[in-house]
Amino acid sequence: MGNNIQILPIICFFLAGIYSCSSSAKIATQTNVFTVPPLSIPDCLYKQAGIDDNIYSIRPAEFYECPIQIKDSFTNIEKCIVGLKDETLFRKHPEIILHFENITDNSYHFPLPGARLLSPYGRRNGRQHTGIDLKINRRDTIYATFDGIVRMVGWARGYGNVIVIRHYNGLETVYAHNSKHMVSSGDKIIAGTPIALTGSTGRATTDHLHFEIRMNGTPINPNIIIDFTTQQIRNQRIVFTPDQKGKIKIETV
DSSP, rough: HHHHHHHHHHHHHHHHHHHHHHHHHHOSSSOOOOOOOOOOHHHHHHHHHTOOOOSOOOOOOOOOOOOOOOOOOOOTHHHHHHHOTTHHHHHSSEEEEEEEETOGGHHHOOOSSSOOEEOOOOTTTEEESSSSSEESTTTOOOOOOOEEEEEEEEEEEEEEEEEEEEETSSSEEEESSSSSOOTTOOOOTTTTOEEEOOOSSOSSSSBEEEEEEETTEEEEGGGGETTTTTTEOOOHHHHHHHHTTTTTEEEEE
């Protein structure tokens, strides 16, 4: 009995030690959050570091547009076909954007300044009229509308004497029924270059200019790009996108 009394304090001391260890081993269930103060750079050091604020300013996203490449010379077929289609054009460029919203005066020239509208684009006598007919007098000077390279100079059924110019923006312009040509295929020209004199060759009943604008061989309404009342370019952005069937969709922005 005496031995049991002596052992009892030892057991109590042992159990107290286990409880103390287990209490100290508990994981804290609450964490302390500390806010890091913002770094403040003295003005003297800021100027010495040469930090450019513009690098960190928020700016609108700029999208890269792959420039259209046109050739300096053309094959015999390219020199003979008015409505020539390039099967690879929209493979390289899923959409073509023409930026006319900030066009400069020397980048555009009306093809027949001072002319009156003889016949508009659209249905005429049961068939599609693919261009605009313009007239002043006989044998008036015709001018290139945009910068580009002359692709075709020759004769085509219905058009008579005709010139086709391929432009750096992806368009082609057509000038038909001419009485005289002043350029040759492969000539690099700028907007406003004299290229021909009006005439009545081909399917024409009077001396005039038949003017077309084409995108990848397809004629489009020239009124989308040019205001034929003021004879000025329309200051807008035009987007050309082909659909699944290959038809070109035109949007103005």
